[in-house]
Amino acid sequence: MSNxxxxxxxxxxxxxxxVMAASGTFGFGREFADYMDLNxxxxxxxxxxxxxxxxGNKPPRIxxxxxxxxxxxxxxxxxxxxxxxxxxxxxxQFDTKIIANVAGSTIEDYCEMVxxxxxxxxxxxxxxxxxxxxxxxxxSFGNTPGGIAExxxxxxxYCKKPLIVKLTPNVTDIKEIAIAAEDAGADALSxxxxxxxxxxxxxxxRPILANNVGGLSGPAVKPIAVRMVHEVSRVVKIPLIGMGxxxxxxxxxxxxxxxxxxxxxxxxxxxxxxxCLEVVTGIESYLTKYxxxxxxxxxxxxxxxx
Amino acid sequence: xxxxxxxxxxxxxxxAPNIFKMTVESEYIAKNAVxxxxxxxxxxxxxxxxxxxxxxxxxIDREKHTFDIVFQLKGIGxxxxxxxxxxxxxxxxxxxxxxxxxxxxYKNIAVIGGGIGVFPLLSLLKEKKxxxxxxxxxxxxxxxxxxxxxxxxxxxxLFISTDDGxxxxxxxxxxxxxxxxxxxxxxxIYTCGPLPMIKKVVEIANKNGIKCxxxxxxxxxCGIGACLVCACKTKLGDEWEYSHVCKDGPVFWxxxxxxxx
Ligand SMILES: Cc1cc2nc3c(=O)[nH]c(=O)nc-3n(C[C@H](O)[C@H](O)[C@H](O)COP(=O)(O)OP(=O)(O)OC[C@H]3O[C@@H](n4cnc5c(N)ncnc54)[C@H](O)[C@@H]3O)c2cc1C
Ligand SMILES: Cc1cc2nc3c(=O)[nH]c(=O)nc-3n(C[C@H](O)[C@H](O)[C@H](O)COP(=O)(O)O)c2cc1C
Ligand code: FES
Numbered sequence: 001m002s003n004x005x006x007x008x009x010x011x012x013x014x015x016x017x018x019v020m021a022a023s024g025t026f027g028f029g030r031e032f033a034d035y036m037d038l039n040x041x042x043x044x045x046x047x048x049x050x051x052x053x054x055x056g057n058k059p060p061r062i063x064x065x066x067x068x069x070x071x072x073x074x075x076x077x078x079x080x081x082x083x084x085x086x087x088x089x090x091x092x093q094f095d096t097k098i099i100a101n102v103a104g105s106t107i108e109d110y111c112e113m114v115x116x117x118x119x120x121x122x123x124x125x126x127x128x129x130x131x132x133x134x135x136x137x138x139x140s141f142g143n144t145p146g147g148i149a150e151x152x153x154x155x156x157x158y159c160k161k162p163l164i165v166k167l168t169p170n171v172t173d174i175k176e177i178a179i180a181a182e183d184a185g186a187d188a189l190s191x192x193x194x195x196x197x198x199x200x201x202x203x204x205x206r207p208i209l210a211n212n213v214g215g216l217s218g219p220a221v222k223p224i225a226v227r228m229v230h231e232v233s234r235v236v237k238i239p240l241i242g243m244g245x246x247x248x249x250x251x252x253x254x255x256x257x258x259x260x261x262x263x264x265x266x267x268x269x270x271x272x273x274x275x276c277l278e279v280v281t282g283i284e285s286y287l288t289k290y291x292x293x294x295x296x297x298x299x300x301x302x303x304x305x306x
Numbered sequence: 307x308x309x310x311x312x313x314x315x316x317x318x319x320x321x322a323p324n325i326f327k328m329t330v331e332s333e334y335i336a337k338n339a340v341x342x343x344x345x346x347x348x349x350x351x352x353x354x355x356x357x358x359x360x361x362x363x364x365x366i367d368r369e370k371h372t373f374d375i376v377f378q379l380k381g382i383g384x385x386x387x388x389x390x391x392x393x394x395x396x397x398x399x400x401x402x403x404x405x406x407x408x409x410x411x412y413k414n415i416a417v418i419g420g421g422i423g424v425f426p427l428l429s430l431l432k433e434k435k436x437x438x439x440x441x442x443x444x445x446x447x448x449x450x451x452x453x454x455x456x457x458x459x460x461x462x463x464l465f466i467s468t469d470d471g472x473x474x475x476x477x478x479x480x481x482x483x484x485x486x487x488x489x490x491x492x493x494x495i496y497t498c499g500p501l502p503m504i505k506k507v508v509e510i511a512n513k514n515g516i517k518c519x520x521x522x523x524x525x526x527x528c529g530i531g532a533c534l535v536c537a538c539k540t541k542l543g544d545e546w547e548y549s550h551v552c553k554d555g556p557v558f559w560x561x562x563x564x565x566x567x
Contacts, residue, residue: 027532055548060525062535067353076534219353270528
């Protein structure tokens with residue numbers, strides 16, 4: 001298998017393979033180091049960071065739904081400075097790329113964080129403009145072409161790292177949002193964030209989540225995510241990182257065929273803490289099976305039915 | 307350290323209409339488990355009952371290299387788990403979480419458990435070296451009372467209550483604790499069960515100046531401290547923060563926890 005080149009280039013960064021851990025599902029990597037070799041990952045996108053520490057939402061913060069989960073963590077995190085001081089040195093021991101995922105409630109917050117992170121030892125910045133779990137703020141930026149264009153444009157001058165903009169699926173037409181982000185200076189796009197949902201405890205006649213609503217992720221969302229990656233790949237030129245329900249190599253290949261240069265694994269890390277490495281192996285076996293030697297033999301190679 | 311393990315089910319037994327005991331062969335867990343820790347079990351295959359289910363380690367046989375979990379049927383996950391057969395494999399991560407404090411400085415101890423909360427207390431009673439161990443166990447009714455022989459032999463004094471009076475004291479197990487405290491004292495009270503019971507036990511412990519450890523439940527995602535969903539309010543100086551039941555707990559000192567949610 002060693003003659004297969006799994007490496008991909010996204011926004012000028014070379015990743016050893018296309019598989020990355022999705023933000024919010026992998027903490028800052030520490031917890032997973034007991035279960036897997038973090039060196040095997042293409043990248044880790046860290047838990048969404050905010051300027052000041054955030055306590056997060058009231059529990060329960062999770063509900064299981066058919067083939068998926070709803071979460072409403074509400075961006076609990078120690079803040080961007082604590083991340084740089086206390087978490088980044090640990091992550092940097094490993095030969096993998098580090099993506100800082102950031103969220104804010106004002107454009108100024110985003111600019112300040114991006115400026116701080118531009119001087120930190122990270123490889124790329126992922127703008128979370130689409131978190132469904134925080135009442136005021138970031139969700140609104142990602143919901144309209146105007147909103148996403150403005151935040152991308154304003155953040156860009158502060159950003160000395162490759163800028164990935166993460167798209168929300170909770171929109172009518174994701175293509176126009178993607179185009180707006182590209183035009184405003186995004187170097188790459190990642191998609192999809194979670195889909196807004198709700199689950200009700202019929203005995204208590206109340207939502208299970210204390211926050212009432214939360215974001216749906218896991219295998220249940222995969223067809224929606226694949227469709228969106230496909231749609232977006234047809235209208236933008238910048239590279240895409242696809243995610244939503246990936247649990248094995250075959251799932252990842254679907255996203256790659258649809259046009260994703262990279263893939264992220266989220267919810268499945270909870271079921272199998274070494275899921276990311278399984279996905280790498282699965283991609284390798286697929287390439288071997290079809291006598292491909294390079295990840296690019298698959299990326300964007302979808303053939304539509306006539 | 308905890309590991310992802312695929313272990314063999316040694317036996318599975320129905321203890322009561324909806325309570326099952328599963329004995330699992332696991333050298334690793336038998337060697338590394340400490341009372342209060344839990345395992346996170348993949349009940350269904352693949353995307354069926356997607357998340358792992360947290361279940362406490364109820365008993366550890368360090369010589370035979372087995373451990374027991376005892377679980378009550380609740381929904382799809384425990385239902386699937388109950389249908390597994392001896393000889394089959396079970397996929398679990400463990401041992402996880404912070405255990406009970408079993409240090410020798412606490413000699414005269416009490417455990418108070420309600421419902422499924424009694425199970426982690428059994429391994430505690432078995433492994434704690436104390437001068438005196440008292441168990442207070444509350445159940446809904448006679449049908450739910452299980453493992454009595456084991457509880458009896460692991461404790462010096464045992465008190466039982468049921469909601470309907472079908473066995474032991476009729477009413478709350480708290481009543482028996484309060485009554486006993488008129489004549490006895492404890493160095494440490496350990497408690498696990500429904501939140502209203504835990505809150506009451508903590509109140510009683512505080513009133514009597516007794517230290518108290520609580521084992522809490524919360525809905526989990528990863529079980530290993532990464533996803534931050536299993537939040538629990540704890541003190542941080544004069545402020546508060548959300549700690550996480552899977553990693554910072556499930557066992558906490560009662561004075562660390564803020565019970566206002
Ligand atoms: C640390 C810890 C130790 C536990 N130990 C035991 C034990 O020894 N014996 C026992 O019978 N039960 C125990 N429980 C409760 C057990 O985890 C739930 O009863 C079980 O997850 C229910 O799953 P289900 O699929 O049958 O129910 P469903 O209601 O179908 O489950 C749906 C989802 O909600 C979650 N969930 C439902 N109830 C609970 C709960 N009380 N706590 C946490 N998550 C829940 C499930 O894990 C699942 O993700 C423990 C819980 C925790 C947190
Ligand atoms: C518990 C949880 C927390 C998440 N937190 C974040 C976050 O902080 N920032 C972010 O951009 N996405 C966050 N996400 C979204 C994931 O990164 C990913 O976009 C989504 O879960 C879809 O992938 P999946 O189906 O593989 O989980 C979170 C998802 C989950 C399940
Ligand atoms: S369940 Fe993921 S942090 Fe506790």
